[in-house]
Amino acid sequence: MADSTAGGPAPYDALLLLSFGGPEGPEEVVPFLENVTRGRGIPKERLAEVGQHYFLFGGVSPINAQNRELLAALRKDFAEHGLDLPVYWGNRNWAPYLVDALRELVDDGHRRIAVLATSAYAGYSGCRQYRENLADALATLAAEGRPEPTVDKLRHFYNHPGFVEPMVEATLAALADLPEELRAGAELAFTTHSIPTAMADSSGAPDDPARATPGGAYVAQHLEVAGLIAAAVAGATGVADRRWQLVYQSRSGAPHIPWLEPDICDHLTQRQQGGADAVVMVPIGFVSDHMEVKYDLDTEAVARAAELGLPVARAATVGADPRFTAAVRELLLERAAAERGEPVRRCALGALGPSHDRCPAACCPNPRAPRPAAAQD
Incomplete structure (x- = not known):
């Protein structure tokens, strides 16, 4: 946690929960998989075959419901600790889409947004691709004439x-x-x-x-x-x-x-x-x-x-465990303090220590071709 939280979440005026997304009915399975695999030339018949995993569960992925639970838990934790910061939610591959969440954020007047991606580790799919998605969404907002907010992705939390x-x-x-x-x-x-x-x-x-x-x-x-x-x-x-x-x-x-x-x-x-x-x-x-x-x-x-x-x-995953929601709050406050130029104590277990706040441009490169990515040096 930051040594001093007197400044609270400033300069941030909102938190965005950024996740993968998933279908919530049988009719959504193949369109969702088309989003996930776009650009790879995979036939719809193959997607329907892969979709059998989802059809076994009624065509519903649990991920959206679990993100709603985490969203509610984060809002509750923030309120209980006097953190006056709204929390929004957007997905990479299904509704609510990231670009729609950013539209809502800027239309509500938010201009400095901290982003929690639901992936704990370094890697292209777990980090840079989300930052590429952010860059794409910001470009869409700019093309629409909307204000382009500053977005900062919170550091990897695997060893928190x-x-x-x-x-x-x-x-x-x-x-x-x-x-x-x-x-x-x-x-x-x-x-x-x-x-x-x-x-x-x-x-x-x-x-x-x-x-x-x-x-x-x-x-x-x-x-x-x-x-x-x-x-x-x-x-x-x-x-x-x-x-x-x-x-x-x-x-x-x-x-x-x-x-x-x-x-x-x-x-x-x-x-x-x-x-x-x-x-x-x-x-x-x-x-x-x-x-x-x-x-x-x-x-x-x-x-x-x-x-x-x-x-x-x-073993169960962390889900919306109160210790995890508290960790998100701590990550937000430590990053806010760092952005204000204040001393920061970063919680991390093990020998690797806390991850960087800003990803270097050469971090976790796109395996196909370089693309613009947000939230980097």
């Missing part, structure tokens, strides 16, 4: 206590869901979204210490969080040598392009063959229990574990 501590608690709760005789020997599989290895290698700022490690900042940051949670779980359970591994899920790319591995289902197979008593899946790469958690873990991975006869449990 308000993100890590709820994940520790959720992991312990998942362990407790296993039969008692399996808990001591249960392994931890920390899961996140797989991305192309080339994209992983280039993630982070060029001078980021994490870039010196294999996998760049994306992998290094996930390993940091996994290690923090594993250490806390070891302390709480007294099992110091519990096996854990970072694994991946939700791969969607062409087979000939290398992506981060192992996949969670392959990992479960390998660990069953290796004699694991049980596995707890800990989705550290996701802020809420949206479709990639509900399908890829709760449906697909659980089905694989059942085929293997391997007991599994799944």
Whole structure:
């Protein structure tokens, strides 16, 4: 938190919650997937096939409802702590769209906007692409003759206590869901979204210490969080040598392009063959229990574990946990104090320390071609 919060959120006059979006009915599934894959030339028939994941849940992704819950929790937290700052919400791929949210913000008179993206880590898809989306939306507002606000994206929060501590608690709760005789020997599989290895290698700022490690900042940051949670779980359970591994899920790319591995289902197979008593899946790469958690873990991975006869449990994501909403408030106040030129204490666990406020221009490059991005040096 900032050393001094006397200035409150100034210079910011609004917070924008920026997320991915998702369909809220069967008729929205294919149009939503067309938005997600625009420019890639994927046939509508293939999109309908991919959409079966959504149709299993009535064509409704949980993500919008979860964002509404987080939006309400942030507003409640701000009000309870005397933070007079409105909170808006916009999505990359579905209503409410980002550009519409920015139109509403400027029409309501807001000109300096802090942005919380619901992605905790460095990487093209999780950071720069959101900043490209912001640049596109700002360009649209300018073309419409509307005022163009200043937008600042809040720093990555993967190692903030308000993100890590709820994940520790959720992991312990998942362990407790296993039969008692399996808990001591249960392994931890920390899961996140797989991305192309080339994209992983280039993630982070060029001078980021994490870039010196294999996998760049994306992998290094996930390993940091996994290690923090594993250490806390070891302390709480007294099992110091519990096996854990970072694994991946939700791969969607062409087979000939290398992506981060192992996949969670392959990992479960390998660990069953290796004699694991049980596995707890800990989705550290996701802020809420949206479709990639509900399908890829709760449906697909659980089905694989059942085929293997391997007991599994799944830890909850942070969602709208009060510690996470408090972390967002702290991130906002620390950034506001920094913008005012005041001393700032930045909360971060582990060895990597707090992320930068402003992304360098060369940070997490677009894998296809350079594009304008907002909120950078």
